[in-house]
Amino acid sequence: MSKANLKRFDLNLLVVFLELWETRSVTRTSERLSLTQPAVSQALKRLRTALGDELFLQSRTGLQPTARAQQLVLPVRRALDELGGSLFAEGSFDPATAACEFHIATSEIVELSIAPLLARTLREEAPGVVLRLRAMPDTRTACTMLEDGDLQLLLSTRDIQGAGIQNEILGELRLVAMLEKSIGPAEGVMPMSQYLSIPHVVMQPLDHRGSIVDHVLARQGLKRPIAAVVQNYMVMALVAAQCGYICHLPSAVATQFADILGLAIYDLPIEVQPSRLIMTSHTRFRSDPGVAWLSARASEILKNWHQTQ
DSSP states (O other), X not given: XXXXXXXXXXXXXXXXXXXXXXXXXXXXXXXXXXXXXXXXHHHHHHHHHHHTSOOEEOOTTSOEEOHHHXXXXXXXXXXXXXXXXXXXXXXXXXXXXXXXXXXXXXXXXXXXXHHHHHHHHHXXXXXXXXXXXXXXXXXXXXXXXXXXXXXXXXXXXXXXXXXXXXXXXXXXXXXXXXEETTTSOSSSBOOHHHHHHSOEEEEOOSSTTOOHHHHHHHHTTOOOOEEEXXXXXXXXXXXXXXXXXXXXXXXXXXXXXXXXXXXXXXXXXXXXXXXXXXXXXXXXGTTOHHHHHHHHHHHHHHHHHHHHO
16 A cells, blocks of 8 residues: 555444454444444445455355555554544553552463563562453453453453454563482483483363474374372472483573572474463553553563563
8 A cells, every 4th residue: 555545545444454353244244343244244345445465264164364464464553542642541540659559370380481571670670560360361351350440451372352352572482401410410401311201290281182392293103101190380390300200391480490409401202383472451451541641651571571582
């Protein structure tokens, strides 16, 4: 689209685009925007003409976005959020004098990784703000809690989808192995022979399929010896230290525990894809200056932290 065409572009079409992205339905989009279905269909036609792409294709499960639509959704969402925040801002947020609570849901392993960083930032910049970290609910409940305002943010490894949901990738959690220093090699990658001969202590899996480590090993026709199954990551590291077992933790957590527990850190002898660290929020907070500050600081802190790992 040329600059000349952009001046004549109807920004209302972008609102329709986002609703179509979230609902994957012309009918639901028309209901949410209080428009007729023909009006929504016409808006989609104008978008297709202006952008030179189908954007959404019909399927048995609803509208499916094209690659072009996937490229556009985040920039369009950010642009409309910034515009809305500027037009309808109702006040400011001064972290130094603020007295409020922020509720963030997070999984245990992500909490171990990032809670100290967030708590320290609030202590230094917003001493009157209380940080309440809560257990990570299932996806449907998480969406409802964000929509209702019971949660301001989610910090997890889940890519959560839903109406009004916004996801931002902040970094990755890379898995490493830990073993009592006197047992393992000096450093580097743990040899496969040792990795498969020393017992492992693992977290209770969410289902019978086991962890990603077990999946990778199984694809190679391999299986690790498991001697203990626990329900807490701290307990897992303590058992590894006391029993000479191998355990797995994200590198950021491992570096915090290594010296305290006398454990050495090793790269895995298998290729395990890192988990993405994702911050999830809801558009209901787009004009809330406090949540905007929290989101911006969390994003900045965790991106900087990830670069140092």
